[in-house]
Amino acid sequence: MKIRSYKGQTRMLVAVDCIIFGFDGNNFKILLAQKSFAPEKDKYSLMGGFIWAEETVEEAAQRILKRLTGLEGVYLDQIHTFSAPGRDPVERTISVAFVALIDIHKYEKQIIHEYNADWFLLQDKPKLIFDHDDMVDTAKKYLRYKAAMHPLLFELLPEKFTLPQLQALYEGLYETSFDKRNFSRKVLSAGILIRLDEKEKESSKKGAYYFTLDKNKYLNPSKDFLNLIPNPEKHVY
Amino acid sequence: MKIRSYKGQTRMLVAVDCIIFGFDGNNFKILLAQKSFAPEKDKYSLMGGFIWAEETVEEAAQRILKRLTGLEGVYLDQIHTFSAPGRDPVERTISVAFVALIDIHKYEKQIIHEYNADWFLLQDKPKLIFDHDDMVDTAKKYLRYKAAMHPLLFELLPEKFTLPQLQALYEGLYETSFDKRNFSRKVLSAGILIRLDEKEKESSKKGAYYFTLDKNKYLNPSKDFLNLIPNPEKHVY
DNA sequence: CCAAAAGTGTTAACCGTACACCCATGC
DNA sequence: GCATGGGTGTACGGTTAACACTTTTGG
Numbered sequence: 421m422k423i424r425s426y427k428g429q430t431r432m433l434v435a436v437d438c439i440i441f442g443f444d445g446n447n448f449k450i451l452l453a454q455k456s457f458a459p460e461k462d463k464y465s466l467m468g469g470f471i472w473a474e475e476t477v478e479e480a481a482q483r484i485l486k487r488l489t490g491l492e493g494v495y496l497d498q499i500h501t502f503s504a505p506g507r508d509p510v511e512r513t514i515s516v517a518f519v520a521l522i523d524i525h526k527y528e529k530q531i532i533h534e535y536n537a538d539w540f541l542l543q544d545k546p547k548l549i550f551d552h553d554d555m556v557d558t559a560k561k562y563l564r565y566k567a568a569m570h571p572l573l574f575e576l577l578p579e580k581f582t583l584p585q586l587q588a589l590y591e592g593l594y595e596t597s598f599d600k601r602n603f604s605r606k607v608l609s610a611g612i613l614i615r616l617d618e619k620e621k622e623s624s625k626k627g628a629y630y631f632t633l634d635k636n637k638y639l640n641p642s643k644d645f646l647n648l649i650p651n652p653e654k655h656v657y
Numbered sequence: 658m659k660i661r662s663y664k665g666q667t668r669m670l671v672a673v674d675c676i677i678f679g680f681d682g683n684n685f686k687i688l689l690a691q692k693s694f695a696p697e698k699d700k701y702s703l704m705g706g707f708i709w710a711e712e713t714v715e716e717a718a719q720r721i722l723k724r725l726t727g728l729e730g731v732y733l734d735q736i737h738t739f740s741a742p743g744r745d746p747v748e749r750t751i752s753v754a755f756v757a758l759i760d761i762h763k764y765e766k767q768i769i770h771e772y773n774a775d776w777f778l779l780q781d782k783p784k785l786i787f788d789h790d791d792m793v794d795t796a797k798k799y800l801r802y803k804a805a806m807h808p809l810l811f812e813l814l815p816e817k818f819t820l821p822q823l824q825a826l827y828e829g830l831y832e833t834s835f836d837k838r839n840f841s842r843k844v845l846s847a848g849i850l851i852r853l854d855e856k857e858k859e860s861s862k863k864g865a866y867y868f869t870l871d872k873n874k875y876l877n878p879s880k881d882f883l884n885l886i887p888n889p890e891k892h893v894y
Numbered sequence: 895c896c897a898a899a900a901g902t903g904t905t906a907a908c909c910g911t912a913c914a915c916c917c918a919t920g921c
Numbered sequence: 922g923c924a925t926g927g928g929t930g931t932a933c934g935g936t937t938a939a940c941a942c943t944t945t946t947g948g
Contacts, residue, residue, distance in 0.1 A: 426748055430710040431668035434740075434751050473667040473749065477740040501738045501753050503671075503714040511663055512710065514671050514751070516738050584900075601902070602938060624899040626945040650938070821927075838929070839911065861926040862919035887910070 433513040436481045437468035437552065438496075439559035440489075441542075442524030443576040445585060448542040448592050449524060450556065453488075455549070456536055459510075465549045466556075467537070468515065477516045485520055488535055489527040494520050495575040499562045500555075507551045517555045519562060521575035564593060568649045571612060574633055582620050582628035583607070590648055594655045606648055612637045670750040673718045674705035674789065675733075676796035677726075678779075679761030680813040682822060685779040685829050686761060687793065690725075692786070693773055702786045703793075704774070705752065714753045722757055725772055726764040731757050732812040736799045737792075744788045754792045756799060758812035804830060805886045808849060811870055819857050819865035820844070827885055831892045843885055849874045 440451040452464045467488050471480040478496065485494045497519045505512055524539065531537045540546070542560070547553060567573050573589055583604050591597050607613065614634050619627035649655060677688040689701045704725050708717040715733065722731045734756045742749055761776065768774045777783070779797070784790060804810050810826055824840050844850065849871050856864035886892060 426670060426707065426750075429670055429707045431670055432710075433663060433666055433668055434671065470663065470666045471740070473669075474742050476742070477738060477751075498737065501714060501735060503708070503753075505711050505713070513663075514714075516740075582900090599939070600900085601940085604901080605903095606937090621946095624945090625947045626898080626900050628900060647937095819927090836912070837927085838913085841928080842930095843910090856927095858919090862921085863917070863925080863927050864919080865927060884910095 430512075433508075433511060434471050434477070435468050435513050435515040436471060436477050436484065436518060437466040437515050437555055438481055438485060438518045438520045439466060439499075439556055440485070440520045440522060441559075441563065441576065442522055442539060443573075443589050443592065444524055444539075446588060446592070449539040450542050450545055451488075451531070451537055452540055452545065452548070454536040454538070460549050463549045464546045466517075466552045470513075477518075481516075481518045481520070485522075488531060488537065489522060490530050491522060491527055494522055495572065496520050497562070497566070500558050502551050502555065504551065515551075515555075517558065519559045521572065523576065523578050525578055564655060567593060568652045568655070569646060571610070571638065571646050574638070580616065580618070580620075580630040580632055582630060584623070584628055585620075586631075594649060596655060598650070602650070603648070606646075610646055667749075670745075670748060671708050671714070672705050672750050672752040673708060673714050673721065673755060674703040674752050674792055675718055675722060675755045675757045676703060676736075676793055677722070677757040677759060678796075678800065678813065679759055679776060680810075680826050680829065681761055681776075683825060683829070686776040687779050687782055688725075688768070688774055689777055689782065689785070691773040691775070697786050700786045701783045703754075703789045707750075714755075718753075718755045718757070722759075725774065726759060726768055728759065728764055731759055732809065733757050734799070734803070737795050739788055739792065741788065752788075752792075754795065756796045758809065760813065760815050762815055801830060801892060805889045805892070806883060808847070808875065808883050811875070817853065817855070817857075817867040817869055819867060821860070821865055822857075823868075831886060833892065835887070839887070840885070844883075847883055 442449045442451065451467065453467055455461055455463050455465055467484060469480065469484045471477055475483070478498065481496055482492070482494065485496070486492055499517050499519050501514060501516045503514045507513065507515070532539075545556070548556070567590070573586075573593065576589060577585065584600075586607065587598060587600060587603050590603075612634050613631045616630040616632060618630045620630055621627040679686045679688065688704065690704055692698055692700050692702055704721055706717065706721045708714055712720070715735065718733055719729070719731065722733070723729055736754050736756050738751060738753045740751045744750065744752070769776075782793070785793070804827070810823075810830065813826060814822065820841050821837075823844065824835060824837060827840075828834050850868045851871050853867040853869060855867045857867055858864040
């Protein structure tokens with residue numbers, strides 16, 4: 421007997437939802453969409469959508485990000501699949517959650533209004549529909565966990581950035597503050613930054629040197645572990 | 658306009674697959690099932706199944722483990738969702754992969770033959786159907802990654818175990834060997850083990866003390882990070 | 895000249911690793 | 922009594938973290 425079909429099994433909708441993080445220089449932000457139709461009209465949700473018949477969940481997430489930000493090749497990590505039977509009251513839907521990290525300056529303008537989307541401070545985002553608040557919690561934990569050892573937060577910064585900006589980014593994620601001498605020594609000893617001659621002069625009289633990522637070393641890291649966070653057990657999970 | 662249904666979207670099957678690890682005292686093993694029906698007859702696969710209409714993927718994984726091992730409350734981590742459109746040639750199926758850690762001595766007997774299941778040495782498992790080899794690779798990486806900092810490998814050992822057994826377990830996972838003096842100092846300083854008076858005398862004349870987990874401290878770890886692996890960057894990812 | 899932020903060096907504590915010998919027992 | 926595996930302590934080196942002053946320049 422050859423099985424050519426799986427009879428009697430339940431088919432269901434499969435969606436992806438993206439927790440899109442940005443950093444404005446001082447605070448972590450998250451991109452949320454306001455639903456324009458019932459039954460969730462005016463409520464906020466993550467950016468998401470159903471997956472199509474001929475694409476993977478990763479492709480679906482990239483497609484949705486392209487549509488909402490105009491951006492291709494966004495940094496994406498699949499983090500968890502949410503499957504409670506009642507999570508979408510309309511119809512059973514499984515959702516695969518992704519963390520997306522984008523440079524907030526590049527995409528800010530095109531998005532807002534076009535899709536009813538808005539950046540929110542992570543700490544005062546509105547309550548979201550379905551289990552999207554759980555997804556955001558999971559994403560925050562994931563990001564803290566992974567960033568303690570992997571250099572992925574650079575995805576949130578522009579091409580050129582200063583050490584004080586980078587430090588503010590880490591301090592924002594872990595809601596703590598670091599000694600700047602130790603921080604700069606550590607991050608520079610990782611050997612993935614190149615100092616430019618140019619200085620950023622907006623936020624101080626003296627000006628801070630711009631740095632840029634050494635793409636070779638970043639993409640082929642000899643040492644994937646950064647350890648920028650002292651005492652990770654204080655902050656991670 | 659109220660939306661009461663999602664029209665025009667593709668419904669699909671959702672499955673779970675479990676990468677079930679065991680440790681026989683010397684080697685890591687993995688539990689595989691031999692398919693008894695076409696079109697994959699005689700080929701090996703992971704333990705899995707479709708999820709039902711009224712359960713989460715976690716519940717489905719527990720249900721399948723209960724059926725195949727008789728065991729409830731097995732240690733389970735959701736690791737990744739596999740969604741390539743052609744991964745199951747019969748019909749499009751999304752699969753959520755789980756790592757399961759079980760005490761091989763407890764469940765060995767009931768399983769074998771009942772479900773055409775068998776333990777294989779991880780290093781010489783047969784080729785598996787679909788993308789199950791990818792799942793096993795992902796699971797191995799996940800386990801190395803997580804075990805470097807979290808005390809989860811105890812799930813693979815019986816109630817009572819010796820330090821040499823515990824060390825062999827870690828050495829097996831990372832395919833390396835550790836200095837036993839450093840290893841025992843580290844693991845004991847974590848404060849989650851209780852030494853019993855009893856000794857294990859099978860594998861040596863002198864006998865090795867049995868230890869057991871301090872459940873309180875294990876379940877409410879003050880310090881979740883073990884750091885049993887020196888130079889994690891050598892071994893992890 | 896003063897305020898504000900950037901940049902830089904030293905020291906002490908701790909952690910990680912290497913390393914070697916004695917112990918207990920069954921044969 | 923000897924072979925086998927179990928158990929233990931020390932010392933060195935590297936890493937981490939704590940700490941304060943000088944530099945630059947716009948106003």
